Every structure is written in C-alpha cells, then in structure tokens.
Amino acid sequence: MRIGRGDLVAGVTAAFVLIPQSLAYAQLAGMPPARGLYVAALAPIAAAFFASSPYLGTGPTAITSLLTLGALTAIAAPGSFDYVALAGLLALLVGTMRILLGAFHAGTIVYLLSQPVITGFMTGAAAVIVASQIPDLLYATGSAANPFVAAWNALMQPGSWHLQSLFVGMATVVVVLAGKRIHRLFPGILLAVVGATLYGALGGYTGHTVGEIGGSFPRLSLDLPWASIPLLLIPAMVIAVVGFSEPAAIARHYAAIDRQRWNPNREFVSQGVANLAAAIGGGFPVGGSFTRSAVVHDAGATTRLAGGITGLVVLVMLPFMDLLSSLPVPALAAGVIVAVREMLSLRPFREYWSYARLQFLVAGGTLVATVSFAPHVERGVLVGVALATAAHLLRELRLSIPSWVSDNGTLHLAPKGVLYFASSPGLERTFTELLVAHPDSRKLVIHLDGLGRVDLTGALALRGLLEDARAAGLETTVKDIPPQARKIITRVVLDGDR
Known part of the structure; x- marks a missing residue:
C-alpha cells in the first residue's frame, strides 16, 4: 500500500483539526489536556493498521468523552491521579471488547440499537455537552453535578461573567463558522486557537487558560487499577457499542458515496486497537469523528494510511505543545459547542x-x-x-386479525403480523368470538399470506385452533402459506394434523 499525495494532505490537515479538538475533548472527559494530545497521537496510528474505511478520523470525540466522564465521576474526582488511571483502564476494557466483537464477527451488533434510541441519545448527549461548556464559556462557577443545573446557575449570575472569556468564546464561534463558509477545508478551528492563544499570552487576558501542557512524549505503561474492572464493565460495554455507532455511520456513509465495501468487524478491531493504544499511553476511550472524517475525505485521502499520518504529525508536534499553555479555556468550550451543534436537531x-x-x-x-x-x-x-x-x-x-363471513356462511380469518408465543392468544380469541357470533357456520378458511415470522408456539396454537374448529363441526382450510413460514406450518400444522 502506497502513501499518495492525497493521504499526506489529508493526514496533515486533519492533524491541525485534531490538536485543538483533543485538548477540548480531554477537558470534556475530565482529563488533563496533555492526555488528549497523547490519545490524538497514538490512537490514529494504531487504527490505521486495521481500518476498513480510508477516511475514518479516529481519536477523541465529544460523545465518547462525555460517556467517559459519566462513567468515572462517581468513582473519582475528574483530573485526579485515580481518575486518569481509571480512564486508562476504561479505554483498555473498551478496546478489548471491540476487538472481541470484531474477531467473532459480531460487528452487526451495532444495528441492534434502533435509530430512535441512537437519535434520542445523541441529541440528549449533545445538549448535555453544550450545557457543560456554558460555565467555562463564561468563566463562571455553576457548582452543580448536573450540567444543566450548573449552566443555569452560571447564566443566572450575569454579574460574575468574565467578559474577556465571553469575547474569546464568541470570537471562536465566529471564526470557525465563517471558515466553514469560506471553504470546507479552511482551518477555522486552528486559526481560532492560534488567535486565542496569542490573545491569552499578549492581550492581557485574565481568565482561565489551559495551563502547562508539558512537551513530553507519552509514557507507555499498563500500571492500571485492575481491581476496579468490575466497576467499569457495564460502562465499557456501553461505550464499546454505543460509541461505535458513530464510526460505523461514518464508514457506511463514505462507503456508499464511493461505492466501496466496508467491513464492520474489521472496523470494530481497528477501533479496539486504537483504544488499547490510548490506554497504554495513559489516555481515555476514543472513537470516530464526523468532522475529521469529512476533512480527510474532502482533502483527497485514498488509503487508511492518512489516519496514521495524522497521528504521526501530532506525535512530532508534542514537544512544542506547551506553546498552547496560554490558550483560553473558553476557546475550547466554544469549539466543542460548534462541533456538536448539528446534533441538536428536532427534525428526526x-x-x-x-x-x-x-x-x-x-x-x-x-x-x-x-x-x-x-x-x-x-x-x-x-x-x-x-x-x-x-x-x-x-x-x-398486536396481531392484526381481519375476519369476515362470506355469502355462503364461511368464516374467514386473515392474521397479519408475527405469530409467536405472545401473540397467538389473540388468534384464538378472535376465532372464538367469530364462532359465537356465527353459530350456523360450517366452514373455516384461514389465510396466512399476511404473516411474517411464525414460531413453534404460534404454529401449535394454529393447529389447536383448527382442531377446535373441527371439533365444533367446521370444515377447515389453510390457504396462502407464506414462503418463510412454509416449513414450520407444513410440519406442525398440516402434517401434525394427520
């Protein structure tokens, strides 16, 4: 596999989007900013070896960071040593689960989450993310565990708002949105971060800044709090499955556009390996980003190596990241809000x-x-x-059972839906009511073409109904057996009646 010019351009461009996003999402996850950079460097490199999609922008994401915060805040204080260690263990569990799901070809598990569930969760999570950024945007104390309460408390104290912070946040929003209108590859977030950093260092800014990041490379280690595994199993499974819905949607989207195949099992493995790399590097769980994937696609990437280039660029730049120590936190908060704004839609x-x-x-x-x-x-x-x-x-x-009586007095039943153990009593009840209403009828016809699946209990119930009908003196006929139910109907109902 050769690295093309498009891969180089896409990888470098995505790196300059990923660096400020990694700082912002680390803050959202309750992690030190340097940990976000470590994840931004290691995860894309690891994923590039196994990814199915050439465009998937692996790394920190808003949803996965929020899920991480929710999983760990009840166990340790955000930013503390214990919290950081638990985040690494959580990433390890998520990675292991995703690799196992992919290895056992269980990638289709992501489809078990219905679209309404995903929509409701993503919209609610986006609202939570926006609310969580309001106090940082205003540099005001919300002092509440629930982000909405904290946001409300901050908004209700205009006297405590830090106007410089609000200015930085609003300016960041304007620059990022204006950049998107200029060109889809315009590095608006990078420009906003550079400008905000210069203002923080030279403009007399007195608000909250990122602070010391440290210009070191990640220290690889598996010194994790293994005894806490039972506490993290359920959150890890939720992140492993729910967090995969985003990269899966990205991969499917671009595969359809380019008329290419994509492999959910392979993507599960790539995302799992990326999380293992994040764990070993002292980071937190990662996923796939729509924003960065769009950048990679639009910049002309042709192979999955573009993601590896993104990680390498971030890795090379780590020694210089302390230059961002004067970056105002409201710029990151504004960047997060802009990134999730499109998820706040009532249209679905x-x-x-x-x-x-x-x-x-x-x-x-x-x-x-x-x-x-x-x-x-x-x-x-x-x-x-x-x-x-x-x-x-x-x-x-709710088994729909239209029924009618023909001119010659024949009773007709036409069940529609799934005939299984829970719906079969409805068929028996409808037949009894019809028989009571027409005691002189001498023939029963059951039309099965409206049925989908039929399980054993449903087939046995149908056979019992026919037996009862014949005991009541009716001649019975079964018509229009659907292909998908022909085998069980033939064995249980038709052959079993003989």
Missing part, C-alpha cells in the same frame, strides 16, 4: 411523530433519560434500549 423527532408515534416515544424517552441522568448519560442508553424492547414487544403482541 418530527419525522418519528409523523411516521410512528410509538418510536417517537422511544426517541423522546431516551432523550429525557439522557438529559435527566447527566452526567451519567450511559444510563440514558440503557433506558432507551429498554423502551425500544418494550415498544417491539407491544407491537408484536
């Missing part, structure tokens, strides 16, 4: 309301749970999965 919810009210409730319930449990947003995912499962069972319980 309007579509769910129009298409399927039950799925609207699943999405809305997931969003509310994600926001309510903040910063422990992983619990919102669990609530969403429970709601989606309940919605599925509720829908499957």
Whole structure:
C-alpha cells in the first residue's frame, strides 16, 4: 500500500483539526489536556493498521468523552491521579471488547440499537455537552453535578461573567463558522486557537487558560487499577457499542458515496486497537469523528494510511505543545459547542411523530433519560434500549386479525403480523368470538399470506385452533402459506394434523 499525495494532505490537515479538538475533548472527559494530545497521537496510528474505511478520523470525540466522564465521576474526582488511571483502564476494557466483537464477527451488533434510541441519545448527549461548556464559556462557577443545573446557575449570575472569556468564546464561534463558509477545508478551528492563544499570552487576558501542557512524549505503561474492572464493565460495554455507532455511520456513509465495501468487524478491531493504544499511553476511550472524517475525505485521502499520518504529525508536534499553555479555556468550550451543534436537531423527532408515534416515544424517552441522568448519560442508553424492547414487544403482541363471513356462511380469518408465543392468544380469541357470533357456520378458511415470522408456539396454537374448529363441526382450510413460514406450518400444522 502506497502513501499518495492525497493521504499526506489529508493526514496533515486533519492533524491541525485534531490538536485543538483533543485538548477540548480531554477537558470534556475530565482529563488533563496533555492526555488528549497523547490519545490524538497514538490512537490514529494504531487504527490505521486495521481500518476498513480510508477516511475514518479516529481519536477523541465529544460523545465518547462525555460517556467517559459519566462513567468515572462517581468513582473519582475528574483530573485526579485515580481518575486518569481509571480512564486508562476504561479505554483498555473498551478496546478489548471491540476487538472481541470484531474477531467473532459480531460487528452487526451495532444495528441492534434502533435509530430512535441512537437519535434520542445523541441529541440528549449533545445538549448535555453544550450545557457543560456554558460555565467555562463564561468563566463562571455553576457548582452543580448536573450540567444543566450548573449552566443555569452560571447564566443566572450575569454579574460574575468574565467578559474577556465571553469575547474569546464568541470570537471562536465566529471564526470557525465563517471558515466553514469560506471553504470546507479552511482551518477555522486552528486559526481560532492560534488567535486565542496569542490573545491569552499578549492581550492581557485574565481568565482561565489551559495551563502547562508539558512537551513530553507519552509514557507507555499498563500500571492500571485492575481491581476496579468490575466497576467499569457495564460502562465499557456501553461505550464499546454505543460509541461505535458513530464510526460505523461514518464508514457506511463514505462507503456508499464511493461505492466501496466496508467491513464492520474489521472496523470494530481497528477501533479496539486504537483504544488499547490510548490506554497504554495513559489516555481515555476514543472513537470516530464526523468532522475529521469529512476533512480527510474532502482533502483527497485514498488509503487508511492518512489516519496514521495524522497521528504521526501530532506525535512530532508534542514537544512544542506547551506553546498552547496560554490558550483560553473558553476557546475550547466554544469549539466543542460548534462541533456538536448539528446534533441538536428536532427534525428526526418530527419525522418519528409523523411516521410512528410509538418510536417517537422511544426517541423522546431516551432523550429525557439522557438529559435527566447527566452526567451519567450511559444510563440514558440503557433506558432507551429498554423502551425500544418494550415498544417491539407491544407491537408484536398486536396481531392484526381481519375476519369476515362470506355469502355462503364461511368464516374467514386473515392474521397479519408475527405469530409467536405472545401473540397467538389473540388468534384464538378472535376465532372464538367469530364462532359465537356465527353459530350456523360450517366452514373455516384461514389465510396466512399476511404473516411474517411464525414460531413453534404460534404454529401449535394454529393447529389447536383448527382442531377446535373441527371439533365444533367446521370444515377447515389453510390457504396462502407464506414462503418463510412454509416449513414450520407444513410440519406442525398440516402434517401434525394427520
């Protein structure tokens, strides 16, 4: 595999986007800024050896950082030595789980999360992220565990707002958004960070800055708090699966655009290896970024080595990163808000309301749970999965059974849906009611072309219904058996009746 000119341009361009984002997402994850840079260097290099998509921008992401914060804040204080060690262990667990899922060809597990659950969680998580950045944007103390309460407290104290911080934040938003209007590859975030750093160092800025970053390379180690593994297993599984939905969506999107294949199992392995690298380098869990992936794609990358180049550029620049010690924190907060703004959309919810009210409730319930449990947003995912499962069972319980009586007195039943153990009582109940209403009928015809799946209990219930009908003196006929149910209907109902 050769490195092309497009790979070099894409890799370097993405690196200059990744550096400020890694500082911002480290802060969001409750980690020291240097740890974000370590992850930004090591994770893309590791992922490049196994990635299926040539465009996937691996590294720190807003959603994964928020999930990390939610998983660890109940165990240790953000930024503390114990917290940093736990973050490394969490990344190791996430990486191990993803590698196992990929190795056992379980990449399709990401599809088990329904779209309404993902939409509700992503929207709620984006709202939590924005709220969490408000105090830093204003350099005001929110003093509350819930980000929305902290944001509200900060907003309700305008007298404590730091105007220089607010100016830096607003200027960052303007530069980044204006850069996107100029050209999709315009390095707006880099320009904003450089300008904010110069202002922090030379402009008399008195607010909160990033502080000393340290110009050292990451120290590779597996000195982790292994005894805490039981505490992190569930959060690690949530991050491993939910955090993969973003890189999976990115890979599918660009594979469709370029009419290329992509392999979810291989992508699981690449993301798993990236997390292992992050863990060994003292970092935190990583994922795939839409923003950086778009940069890599638009810059003309042709191979997965573009991601490796991104990591190498960051690695080479690590000794010089202390130059950003004067960077005002509000610039990073503003950068995070801009990065997640597109996730704050109500359009999917309007579509769910129009298409399927039950799925609207699943999405809305997931969003509310994600926001309510903040910063422990992983619990919102669990609530969403429970709601989606309940919605599925509720829908499957409702077996639609149109019935009618023809001119010659023949009873007709035409069940539609899935005939399984939970829905079969409805078929029996409908038949009984129809028989009571038409006691003189002498023939029953059951049309099965509207059925999807039929399980053993459903087939046995159908056979029992036919036996009861014949015992009541009716001649029975089964018609229009669907192909997918022909085997079990033939064995259990038709052959079993003989």
